Amino acid sequence: MASFGEALLKQRLWxxxxxxxxxxxxxxxxxxxxxxDLxxxxxxxxxxxxxxxKQGFGEYEQANRYIESGKIDxxxxxxDRIESLQKALSGPAPLNVSTLNQNSMKxxxxxxxxxxxIEEVMRAVDSEFSDEMLNQQVSGSPSLREYIRKRVETGSDSKDAISLGQGITNxxxxxxxxxxxxxxxxxxLEGGTLRDIEKNLSPEEAYEPRIFQEADRIERDGTLDFSREEEPWVxxxxxxxxxxLPEGHIPNPMDSDQPHRPIDVLSFEGSYDPTDAVExxxxxxxxxxxxxGRSSFTSKRTAQQLSDFLATSTLSRLYLAVPTVLAExxxxxxxxxxxxxxxILTVNEDGDVVVEREAKRMEPEHDGYIERYDERKVGYGNVEIASGxxxxxxxxxxxxxxxLKNSDAAEYAQNIITDNSELADDDGWIRASTTDSLRQPESEFDQGKKARGYLLEGRSADPYTQDRSQGVEPDxxxxxxxxxxVTDFTVDGQDALKFHFxxxxxxxxxxxxxxxxxxQLQNVLNSIKAISGGEIPGQGKTLDLETYPFDHSENEPHRVSGRSGKEVEIKLQVTSQMDDxxxxxxxxxxxxxxxxxxxLTKPQWLDLIATIDILRTGNQRExxxxxxxYPRIGPSGDDTWSVGTDIEEKVNPDPPSEWEDRELTY
Incomplete structure (x- = not known):
């Protein structure tokens, strides 16, 4: 559903x-x-x-808490989608596995x-649930009872204990x-397109809700008071x-990787398409x-929000709406x-809206914003407008x-390809000495997000992939x-790069x-056309099939990822090939x-040297x-996630059919 969808449904239902x-x-x-909500x-x-x-319901724990409040009848x-609720209310409903799992472990x-x-827990479970429910299959377990027992026996190192009574309630x-x-x-809303806009956005014209199934009466022993001076009412x-549009999207001028932010109400005069207001x-x-409202009105924050909204140049008028008591x-x-x-708009306890101060008319300059290379319409975000x-x-x-700064890796790379042959020995190799001491392992540092992936052709030590029909044994x-x-991070202010194969x-x-x-890595890779090769020192781990213990009880110290085993001084060798x-x-x-x-194919090489340079001089967005x-760049220079990960798990797999006629991009 659209990001504004739930807020819009709430206003229409109200x-x-x-x-x-x-x-x-x-x-x-x-x-x-x-x-x-209401x-x-x-x-x-x-x-x-x-x-x-939006789009159905499966959060039973939340509904049960509301019922337990004693505040509603x-x-x-x-x-907007009743299918999941129909199924849940017309027969045995699937249990919420997350709720069962978390509380069983507690x-x-x-x-x-x-x-x-454990016996006390299971007696309480037997007392709480019907036999029909206890015998219901849950997430691979033959019954709910077995599912709970297994997880109670397992426990958890990361969770706190819970009282028996509260655990059974949960x-x-x-x-x-x-x-x-x-x-x-x-x-x-069909296929990401909003149709019959007036029937969705106009209070008087909107499609009417209907009660599909009456709720049963539940016990209430408390009261609720309404506030007419808070933000929901206003x-x-x-x-x-x-x-x-309630919570319609407009551009976000603040320092943020999210290019949009919501405004409480985005209304339209004339056309519902913001492009018409620009044209x-x-x-x-x-x-x-x-x-x-009373509790959300803070002068500094409110002033900043309004200033940010004005800075987007997307609005014809801008109002601040407050309860009447906050007019001054x-x-x-x-x-x-x-x-x-x-x-300024004011709202009294009866719901009357008064224009206390008319907003000045402005001419909007922007009817949309860019989000991850895609154009989004002001207000509607990732939703298309029918005939918009x-x-x-x-x-x-x-x-x-x-x-948007660097659209093409090959073009960027042309500016950093260089000739570092003066750093090479007589045989054309750039070498470097290693240090005598190891630093802390990479697992001790915060590495953030992965920057880039590459799908390379070659051979790897992979003890659990074999194909005897092709003569490939486990060793x-x-x-x-x-x-x-490729992952980038920093250590004590210095650039760090991790290559995980x-x-x-x-x-x-x-x-x-x-x-x-x-x-050194850049010196070698950026000048690979001018040298025979190079070696780059670092530290890390490798799997060695000559010493690898295939007994699962002994292989943990050989695990590549995580804190198992020890890092050693190691070198990456890069040999220039430069053929077709x-x-x-x-x-x-x-x-x-x-x-x-x-x-490393030529398109992959160009992408890699561009990536390393940008990571050192800019950031991942560039x-x-x-x-x-993050993409997985294939031999031709294109992203290859669409062909799946199975291709990495097979011995000599056939290239996907869509690669057969693909031209190289170098």
Missing amino acids: YWLETERGMEVEGEVNLGTGRI IAKTSDREVWGIELK RLYIAT LGVGVEQGEYS LSRASCPTELGVIHIPFN RHCVWREYGG NPGEHEVIGIEAK KARSLLSSEDLSEVG KDVVSPYVTAEEAER DMKPGYVRLT GRGSWEGGYIWFLGEEVD EVAARLRLGESEKAGVDVT LPGEYTS
Whole structure:
């Protein structure tokens, strides 16, 4: 669903309950056991709790907590997709495995600490659940009873103990409450496109919700008071008055990797398409409204938000909406010249909206923004508007501008290819001496996100991949494809790079470079056309099939990833090849059956040297290519995640059919 979807459904349902059902409604109400989206009181003072869920519902624990609050007479789930609720309420519903797993392990910790015994836990389980539920299969276990027992026996090193009574209560919350009612809210969003916009965004014209299943009466012993001076009330009243998108997206000018932020209400005059307000500002408007209540009105933060909204140049008008009691504070806040364009709306306890100060008319410059190379429409974000126009003037944040900075790795690399042959010995090799002492292992440092992956052809030490039909035994190097993952980090202010060869803990090996070692890596790779090769010192681990113990009880010290085993001084050898397709050969490992022996194609080489240079001079956002996550660059220079990871696990796999006619990009 759209990012604004749940907020929009909430406003539409609130409006319908008020106008068609004659109910008194409040939003975001604290029940003591959780904050629920809506509370509605009927004319005979019955109290309904309503939780909005986009695209169905499976969070039974939350619903059970609401019921246990003792503050509501009925509980409804409101959603645009009722299929999952129909299934849950019409027959044996699947249990929430996460709730069962977490609380069973907490009970296991209690057993380990001697607070109660396994037998006491299981007696309490037998008493709480019906035989039908206890015999229900759960996540591979033959029954719920066996599932709970197994996890209680296992316990957990990372969780705290829980009392027996609370643990059983929490386990009972894994089932769907049978008392639930269901409200369906039509939402015409199909395949990422919003249709019949007026039927979704206009309070008077919107599709009406309907009660799909009545909720059963539950026990209530408490009362709830409504506040008409807080943000939910103010937000709803201005949406009821102006319509539009609650929590619509506008650009985010703050220092952030998220290019958008929500504004409480984004309304439209004339066209619902923001592009029309940019192309024809005299006839169309985009109106932004930021709502504040008693507890959320803070002068400094509110002023900053309004300033940020103005800085986006996406709005025709901007209002600050507050309860009537805060009108004077709002006027004082907006007395600043920097906020002179902002108008003031006030909302009283009856829900009347008054324009205390008219907003100044502005001409919006931007109808969208860039998010990970894609154009997004102001307000709608990743949702297309049926028959909507293309974005004509996107706002580009500083972070997104960095992503657009380097579109092509090969083009970038041409500027850093150099001739460092003066550093080479007579045989054309650039060598470096190793140090006599090891530094701390790489596992001791925060490495952040992976920057780049490469799918290389060659051989790797992979003790658990074999194919005797091709003559490859477990103690033979696996011929095929090997993943190289590049990660950058810093150690005491120095640049560090990690090259991990292999798909996990039991293949190949890794080496990491620090400071001058990274310099050496660049000296070799950037001048590989002019030299015979080079070696780069570092430290790391490699799997060696000549010494690897194939007994699982003995192999843990040989694990490549994590803290098992010890790092050693090691060198990466880079041999220049420079034929029609291949640029270099990479060798990691001392013996013939250790580490990896792989080739780097010319497109991969160009991408790699560009990546290393950018990581040292910029950041990961500046890496070339339009990728939403780190890519795995294949032999032709394109991302290869689409062909899956099975290709890394096979001996001499056939190249995917889509690679057969692909031209190299160098």
